[in-house]
Amino acid sequence: MPARIDIAFRLNGVGKRASVAPETSALEMLREVIGLTGTKYGCGEGECGACTILVDGVTINACLMFAADCDGRDVMTIEGVNATPRGEALRRAFVEHGAVQCGFCTPGIMVQAWHLLESNPHADQATIQRGIEGNLCRCTGYKKIIEAVAAAEAVERGQTPVEQSREVQRG
Amino acid sequence: MAELRAKTSPQGSDPARGSLIGKRIPKMDAPDKASGRTRYIHDINLPGQLHAKILRSSERHAKIVSIDTRAAKALPGVHAVITAADVPWQRPIGVAKDHLPLKTDRVRSLRDEIAAVAADSVEIAEEALGLIRVDYAPLPVLTDPVAALAPDAPRIHPAPQGADGGPSLKPGLPVAYTGKPDNVAMVMEYAQGDVAAGEAGSALVVEDVFRLHYVTHCCLGVSGVIAEFDPSGNLLLYSNTQVPFLHKREFAELLDIDPGRVRIIQPPIGGGFGSKLDIYPFEPIAIFLAKITGRPVKLVFTREEEFLASPTRQPVLLKLRSGCTKDGVLTFREVETLHDNGAYTSWGATTPFVMMQTVSSLYRVPHCRYRTRAVYTNNPYAGSFRGYGNLQATFAVEAHMDRLAEALGIDPLEFRLKNAQDPGEVTPQGMHFKTCGLKDCLRTAAERGDFLRKHAANRARWSDGDPVKRGVGMASMLHVGGGAKIYPSDGCGTILKIDDFAHVTLITGASEIGQGSETVLAQLVCEELGLPLSAVTVVNNDTDITPWDVGVHASRTTFIAGNSAIGAARKAKDKILALASSKCGDAAEALDLAEGCVVKKATGERVFELAKLIRSLHFSDKAELVMTTHYYEPPSVHQDKQFKGDVSAAYAWATQVCEVEVDTRTGIVRLVKVTGAHDVGRVLNRLGIEGQIEGGIVMGQGYALTENLMVEDGWVRNPNFRDYKLVTAPEIPEIDVSFIETMDGEGPQGAKGVGEAPAICIAAAVANAIYNATGVRLTSLPFTPERVYRALHGAAQPLEWNVPQ
Structure with missing residues (x-):
């Protein structure tokens, strides 16, 4: 049997112990060992952002991190983000602004947006676009995701964003 | 276990106040x-489940001399290793039933399935794959569709044979695939009127050749399936299919059981876009393994596999000739295309069905002829993809319309308006446009995009010395919007x-x-x-x-x-x-x-x-x-053998105006703004329809500018997101969408379908915009910096139609 490594870390605010093979990624550990499936496999090589998690407050692609390297760290996944006020504001904004279609990229983008607003509470549109450029979405064309993050940001500032009006014609 | 997808709205329990139609309704899920x-399917695990992996060909075209699975079978944790020899009852799948899930005598492309393993874990299954030894005898590789038509070209589908030299599909089985006499997978021809007479009445004739490339769906959730049999032999399949009832029947045929014994549960899907309209080998293979092991079997792709072994949009070489009178009235149109079918036939071969509609009926064309040949090669094979041939047809037709307008000296808007369809029209192909907002789409998009003023101003700047040019281009589209009766029932x-x-x-x-x-x-x-x-x-x-x-x-x-x-x-x-x-x-x-x-x-x-x-x-x-x-059942008709008939209960229309910035020093094209006007019948859920259109526009942007599955001599060079470039958030254009509400009489509350429409026009409008910016016309997609730079600096080879008859 291959060697296993015993690790201890904080996961979504709760102490966690796990025994993992050296080659196991943080993504595999979260999904297959611990059973938190909100973090998604999209490419396995750090290109799509579907597995974005927070480690010591910084977003990383869980597929590129060894599970063993979680030892002693503070890890937060979409399940942890959900439980925070900012996560709640983001979820509400993503729902109300139509930022979700197939939804597969959404948890990763939620985590990335959470981190973006944490580190830059006054992010403007260009900053938001740059902030989520490592997250691929095939359904939405990003526009509504950007609007949703901006709306969550506005809520944090105590403002309500103004709905964009659109022209409707009758032929 | 998967849950039934039963959800209630996030709207809460507020009582309904007035009509919900046209409101911004958040998605229930x-x-x-x-x-x-x-x-999603990736998140579901059944008790007792095994994990499956597929061994794919390392050759593009070769005879399979031998397969040795002994070492793989001996690996602890391996429950089954199968090859074609273990499932002599397998049947060909796909649109032309030319594709055995596990290959018998030969492989025809890199993706080809040779063996499969079911094991206790994905890791063990992968290790077992590495222990399978396959000996190949290479065959000549055919990757150029033009060469595939040569009389002495290698045959991709000779009659299949087993290792013993006998027929690989045993006599007496329900489907005996006997191979193909040549490399032509499918021919589709359509004609209306008298093209020669139309040409004789033309003051002007323009001919163009266009080349369309490989792109692929890139669903964020990779393909996967879980198959399970109960003790009575009933099959339960967790599948992301887009056509569960058609597949229920196909899987039953595959197993030679009553379709009533096949149940398909569809977990939420991580993106579809047409990719899940056909059965692919991984699904039967998971079923074979489940049957042989008596355990639930889960098979999930890696991203690399997703790039290599899922279908593509079909690459097309297309020749288009049209004529018009000196007043700009279209007289005839003649289109010939060569589709690279790849090694097997999926829905990609049938996209001419949609392409010919755009050719014959986007504008009024009295005389029209259309012909497609889809040919076998050792390349990846093409399936259905959002727009279904219409991105290709519209790219050609709408770039060509600008060429005609310029030759006539008429502006592109006026030329299109002059030939545009009106409500009530019945086209020679039999489509009845009970509602048709094309002219409103044209006028609205042009007006909101300030098209005419910008179009003239950009041209005046061609030689002003500024290396960064602006361009504006337009394109329109027609697509089914009330279903499509391609089966006897829709x-x-x-x-x-x-x-x-x-x-x-x-x-x-x-x-x-x-x-x-x-x-x-x-x-x-x-x-x-x-x-x-x-x-x-x-x-x-x-x-x-x-x-x-x-x-x-x-x-x-x-x-x-x-x-x-x-x-x-x-x-x-x-x-x-x-x-x-x-x-x-x-x-x-x-x-x-x-x-x-x-x-x-x-x-x-x-x-x-x-x-x-x-x-x-x-x-x-x-x-x-x-x-x-x-x-x-919609009041549409199944088209006749000449492809005539009112195939949809309603038709959707759109015009998109694209504005680009072209840096002539680097060839980089930036899509600055898209102004769209869509005849959607009526807006039902404003939030939902905006999302569909914005997503489609950005998918069209990728098709036009960034996405390119690089297939060189049958090798896929970029099976990853690093080198296959999807559009990212900072690159999206400003988007302005107007809805033209024509209130279709048959549509639900007046609505028409809109899912595919927004992706269709972008490439053509961008091509027209690049021309408007620089005076250089690009006829091959995608418009990568390298291709644009070459074209701008006179280093591009003009496309030729050198296809044998």
Whole structure:
């Protein structure tokens, strides 16, 4: 049997112990060992952002991190983000602004947006676009995701964003 | 276990206030998805489940001399290793039934499946694959579709043989695939009028050749399936198919069992876009392994596999000739295309069905001829992909329209308006445009995009010395918007029940693939029954429960399933109002449903609370429930063998104006703004339709500018997101969309389908915009910096049509 490594870390605010093979990624550990499936496999090589998690407050692609390297760290996944006020504001904004279609990229983008607003509470549109450029979405064309993050940001500032009006014609 | 996808709206329990039509309605599945709670197929694990992996060919074209699986079988944790020899009863799959799931005598492309393993873990399965030894005898590799037509070209599909030299499909089996005599997979021809006469009456004739490239769906959720048999041999499949009822039958045929013994559960899907309209080898292979091991078998792709072994949009070489009078009236159009089919035939070969509609009927063309040949090569094979040939056809037709306009000296808008279809038109191909907003789309997009002024101003700057040029271009499109009767039925069934508390369960055959169909269907039911969205649960993902539907394709779900849901809701409403009438004495016609109550139509006065009324029916001496069914079949026709007939109950139209910036020093093209006008019939869910259109526009942007599956001599060079460039958030254009509401008489509340439309025009409009910016016309996609730079600096080779007849 291959060697296993015993690790201890904080996961979504709760102490966690796990025994993992050296080659196991943080993504595999979260999904297959611990059973938190909100973090998604999209490419396995750090290109799509579907597995974005927070480690010591910084977003990383869980597929590129060894599970063993979680030892002693503070890890937060979409399940942890959900439980925070900012996560709640983001979820509400993503729902109300139509930022979700197939939804597969959404948890990763939620985590990335959470981190973006944490580190830059006054992010403007260009900053938001740059902030989520490592997250691929095939359904939405990003526009509504950007609007949703901006709306969550506005809520944090105590403002309500103004709905964009659109022209409707009758032929 | 997968859950039934039964959700209620995030809108809460607010009573319905007035009509929901046209409002911004959040998707019912969005809260779960945004919180990571949604269980996709990758997240489902069954007790006792084994994990499967497929060994694929390392050769592009070769005879399989031998396969040695002994070491793989001996590996601890391996439950089964199978090759074609283990499933002599397998049958060919796919549109032309030319594709055996496990290859017998030869491999025809890199993706080809040779063996498969079921093991205790993915890691063990992968290790076992590494222990399988395959000896190949290489065959000549054919990757150029033009060369595939040569009389002495290597044959891709000679009669299949087993290792013993005998036929690999045993005599007596239901399907005996005997191979193909040449490399032509499919020919489709269409004609109307007399092209020679049209040409004779032309003052001007223009001919162009276009080349379209490989792109692929890139669903964020990779392909996967779980197969399980019960002790009686009934198959349960967890599948992301877009056509569960068609596949139920196909899997039954594959196993030679009654289709009633196949159940398909569709977990939420991580992107579809047409990729899941066909059966691919991994699905039968998982089924074989489940049958052989007697255990549930889960098979999930890696991203690299997804790039290598899922279908592509079909690459096309296309020649287009058209003529017009000196006044700019189109006289004829002649199109010939060569499709690279790849090694096997999937839906990609049938895209001419859609392409010829654009060629014959986007504009009025009295005389028209169209011919496609799809040929076998050792390249990846092409499937169906959002737009289904229309991105290719529209790219050619709309770039060509600009060429004609320029040759005539007419502006592109006026030329299009002069030839545009009007409502009421029946085209020579038999399409009846009962509503048609094309002219409104053209005028609206041009006006809001300031097209004419910018078009003239940009041209005046061609030689002003500024290395960064601006350009504006337009393109229009026609696509089916009321289903497409490509099967004898294009219908959808609905079962609707209302419980004692006036909560509705809507059971629909229509699959949700992220596009928001369950929300729009719930909305349409609420509109009939005067209920809030929170009063509806949608069940839509289990063939043992849901009634038949042909599947998610052809932008049909809102239209077809919507009309079906409305039909079921109206029957329920009739029953409720008849009951109310019998109790209160008012005529049923004078009553209505609103805000959870029976009300008087004239005054809005509440007569009964709906839940109480329903309970009074249930708990009476004539005890009854409110349960209805409806099957909607659109009034369209299955086209005849000449491809003529009114194939859709409605047609969708759009014009998009694209504005680009071209840096002539680098060849980088930036899409600055897209101004779209879409004839959508009527907006049902404004949030949903905006999302569909924005997403489609950005998918079209990728097709035009960044995406390119690089297939060189049959090798896929960029099977990863690092080198296959999807558009990212900072690159999206400013988007301005106007909705043209033509209120289609057959559509649900007047709506038409819109799912595919927004991706279709972008490449053509961008090509026209690059020309408007620089005076250089690009005819090959995609417009990568290298290609644009070469064209701008005179280093591009003009495309030639050198295809043998």
